[in-house]
Amino acid sequence: xxxxxxxxxxxxxxxxxxxxxxxxxxxxxxxxxxxxxxxxxxxxxxxxxxxxxxxxxxxxxxxxxxxxxxxxxxxxxxxxxxxxxxxxxxxxxxxxxxxxxxxxxxxxxxxxxxxxxxxxxxxxxxxxxxxxxxxxxxxxxxxxxxxxxxxxxxxxxxxxxxxxxxxxxxxxxxxxxxxxxxxxxxxxxxxxxxxxxxxxxxxxxxxxxxxxxxxxxxxxxxxxxxxxxxxxxxxxxxxxxxxxxxxxxxxxxxxxxxxxxxxxxxxxxxxxxxxxxxxxxxxxxxxxxxxxxxxxxxxxxxxxxxxxxxxxxxxxxxxxxxxxxxxxxxxxxxxxxxxxxxxxxxxxxxxxxxxxxxxxxxxxxxxxxxxxxxxxxxxxxxxxxxxxxxxxxxxxxxxxxxxxxxxxxxxxxxxxxxxxxxxxxxxxxxxxxxxxxxxxxxxxxxxxxxxxxxxxxxxxxxxxxxxxxxxxxxxxxxxxxxxxxxxxxxxxxxxxxxxxxxxxxxxxxxxxxxxxxxxxxxxxxxxxxxxxxxxxxxxxxxxxxxxxxxxxxxxxxxxxxxxxxxxxxxxxxxxxxxxxxxxxxxxxxxxxxxxxxxxxxxxxxxxxxxxxx
RNA sequence: GCCACCGUAGCUCAGCGGUAGAGCAGCUGUUUCGUAAACAGCUGGUCGGGAGUUCGAUUCUCCCCGGUGGCUCCA
Numbered sequence: 001x002x003x004x005x006x007x008x009x010x011x012x013x014x015x016x017x018x019x020x021x022x023x024x025x026x027x028x029x030x031x032x033x034x035x036x037x038x039x040x041x042x043x044x045x046x047x048x049x050x051x052x053x054x055x056x057x058x059x060x061x062x063x064x065x066x067x068x069x070x071x072x073x074x075x076x077x078x079x080x081x082x083x084x085x086x087x088x089x090x091x092x093x094x095x096x097x098x099x100x101x102x103x104x105x106x107x108x109x110x111x112x113x114x115x116x117x118x119x120x121x122x123x124x125x126x127x128x129x130x131x132x133x134x135x136x137x138x139x140x141x142x143x144x145x146x147x148x149x150x151x152x153x154x155x156x157x158x159x160x161x162x163x164x165x166x167x168x169x170x171x172x173x174x175x176x177x178x179x180x181x182x183x184x185x186x187x188x189x190x191x192x193x194x195x196x197x198x199x200x201x202x203x204x205x206x207x208x209x210x211x212x213x214x215x216x217x218x219x220x221x222x223x224x225x226x227x228x229x230x231x232x233x234x235x236x237x238x239x240x241x242x243x244x245x246x247x248x249x250x251x252x253x254x255x256x257x258x259x260x261x262x263x264x265x266x267x268x269x270x271x272x273x274x275x276x277x278x279x280x281x282x283x284x285x286x287x288x289x290x291x292x293x294x295x296x297x298x299x300x301x302x303x304x305x306x307x308x309x310x311x312x313x314x315x316x317x318x319x320x321x322x323x324x325x326x327x328x329x330x331x332x333x334x335x336x337x338x339x340x341x342x343x344x345x346x347x348x349x350x351x352x353x354x355x356x357x358x359x360x361x362x363x364x365x366x367x368x369x370x371x372x373x374x375x376x377x378x379x380x381x382x383x384x385x386x387x388x389x390x391x392x393x394x395x396x397x398x399x400x401x402x403x404x405x406x407x408x409x410x411x412x413x414x415x416x417x418x419x420x421x422x423x424x425x426x427x428x429x430x431x432x433x434x435x436x437x438x439x440x441x442x443x444x445x446x447x448x449x450x451x452x453x454x455x456x457x458x459x460x461x462x463x464x465x466x467x468x469x470x471x472x473x474x475x476x477x478x479x480x481x482x483x484x485x486x487x488x489x490x491x492x493x494x495x496x497x498x499x500x501x502x503x504x505x506x507x508x509x510x511x512x513x514x515x516x517x518x519x520x521x522x523x524x525x526x527x528x529x530x531x532x533x534x535x536x537x538x539x540x541x542x543x544x545x546x547x548x549x550x551x552x553x554x555x556x557x558x559x560x561x562x563x564x565x566x567x568x569x570x571x572x573x574x575x576x577x578x579x580x581x582x583x584x585x586x587x588x589x590x591x592x593x594x595x596x597x598x599x600x601x602x603x604x605x606x607x608x609x610x611x612x613x
Numbered sequence: 614g615c616c617a618c619c620g621u622a623g624c625u626c627a628g629c630g631g632u633a634g635a636g637c638a639g640c641u642g643u644u645u646c647g648u649a650a651a652c653a654g655c656u657g658g659u660c661g662g663g664a665g666u667u668c669g670a671u672u673c674u675c676c677c678c679g680g681u682g683g684c685u686c687c688a
Binding site: 075083084085086167168169170171172173176177178182183184185187213217218224226230276277278281282284285301302304333335336337338339340341345434435436448453458485519521522523524525549550551552553554555556557558559560561567569571572573581583587589591 | 614615616617618624643644645646647648649650651661678679680681682683684685686687688
């Protein structure tokens with residue numbers, strides 16, 4: 001026998017994400033900064049200064065921007081007479097090594113702003129920073145050949161910088177403003193040991209291996225054709241299978257949660273977006289107007305106005321509310337070319353969208369119900385790494401946010417209370433709200449460690465006003481409802497991108513596009529394999545027969561590379577016994593299992609979805 | 614959109630001022646095999662597109678398209 005215990009073989013999905021997912025601001029608010037973290041951060045900051053010295057030694061006329069630390073190292077921004085090349089990076093790194101070898105001391109000095117302006121007379125970016133610092137005194141750090149305006153702290157000397165590696169050159173607008181000059185940013189990794197630097201580089205490499213764009217091509221999930229257009233992905237049959245399963249699942253979950261699903265067109269007259277206010281604010285990110293017979297149409301950039309008009313198609317009593325209108329709504333946005341990325345940032349996308357029309361006093365409960373729906377969906381998907389961001393307005397930014405401060409105070413407080421009542425931790429993020437109201441965003445990390453929003457719940461009292469929405473209250477008078485915009489699975493594009501990365505391409509059985517490959521050992525087993533395949537298909541399993549004239553080993557290898565959860569191998573013994581031998585991606589196997597037993601095991605695994613078990 | 618880099622067969626890559634190569638994939642044939650690659654043969658490229666320099670450009674220059682990293686944006 002094969003020595004297995006007889007326990008059912010349940011396929012396991014890909015491992016956890018490489019980068020720990022957590023609220024980035026939490027570490028800072030906790031205040032419990034341990035010494036090691038302090039040292040590392042200080043060292044990285046000093047490394048940035050050393051890099052600036054190295055760059056200025058090569059470009060004496062160069063201007064420096066800012067050079068903060070980041071979670072794997074540091075960067076520094078420069079305004080230089082010519083573009084940097086990869087060879088420059090090598091030269092800069094060599095120069096940095098020399099500065100470290102000098103072991104030159106860092107010195108600190110408190111000076112008046114006027115004195116600082118004299119010191120940095122040749123550094124316009126520093127002068128600008130001096131102007132915005134509120135204090136009278138500013139701090140200046142010096143090391144061998146470099147002086148910087150800097151809060152510090154720094155190491156005692158350059159020799160204490162342990163291990164670093166310059167990574168990439170990138171463009172970055174001065175002070176993050178696209179109307180201001182673009183500086184050249186150099187990113188570097190820095191750790192206490194060179195082994196840790198190496199480990200970080202390996203981590204990056206592993207992250208590239210789970211990048212959904214790479215896996216999406218290898219596993220035949222989606223493609224982007226230049227002839228169709230950037231950001232307009234084509235779903236291949238296997239990717240489409242995953243999407244279709246998700247669509248059916250989430251629609252059923254929503255129908256069971258009191259949503260009503262609708263269908264609406266992907267285009268509308270441009271007047272609709274004048275009325276909503278979106279044209280004015282976002283027309284540059286919309287596909288241009290299509291005109292015919294004096295009518296102007298646009299591809300819709302969001303679904304809310306259509307749903308609002310569904311609400312407006314009749315009178316509503318307070319007794320009917322909340323009304324939850326849901327749709328797998330396809331929308332189109334002209335994202336800037338540089339922002340496009342695989343499936344996660346596209347120009348045509350289908351959102352698991354819904355708009356809840358409710359009374360003000362229902363907002364909190366509806367909000368909580370949506371949070372619970374999200375939690376249920378995540379549980380079934382097996383997600384464990386995500387965090388809640390309470391995206392609030394920035395009172396200091398009157399342009400970006402609707403100027404109704406009272407509304408903001410009230411709705412933001414409602415969301416805080418709701419989250420507290422749910423007992424869920426969250427991070428408040430001022431300046432991340434939508435124009436019209438606060439929102440809860442559920443954040444995950446991509447394979448490459450970047451934050452992305454999956455689910456979102458937004459409170460909106462603005463569109464109801466613009467569209468003059470009303471319901472008849474108990475008092476017989478017209479009242480204005482609130483709209484809650486919400487997306488649970490995000491767009492199917494982004495969700496599938498995330499699933500690919502989260503599962504490393506090893507999908508749980510219920511989502512696997514091909515759940516089992518049947519592998520006849522020799523041609524004479526083909527007939528039996530076909531017979532078993534039809535049985536399995538009749539029971540709803542997605543299976544393929546590998547009928548190629550290849551050796552079994554080769555078929556197993558291909559199934560492994562395609563990350564097919566079950567390999568069902570059948571030769572003389574199996575055909576004689578009405579059985580099959582089950583192999584998992586892990587290499588675990590059960591030989592000679594009855595077909596019926598396999599079916600029971602597989603259907604059980606499908607029913608668990610992504611939940612651990 | 615902006616800055617930088619990259620673009621050679623379906624994929625991964627080599628080559629390079631003298632006219633293009635490998636492995637895998639594909640196709641054909643042989644093989645019928647017990648848990649990650651059988652063997653042989655063949656096919657496959659206006660070297661991303663256009664213009665320029667040159668006797669000659671895949672190679673050098675410019676423009677465009679696409680991709681990657683970052684910045685900006687994300688209703």
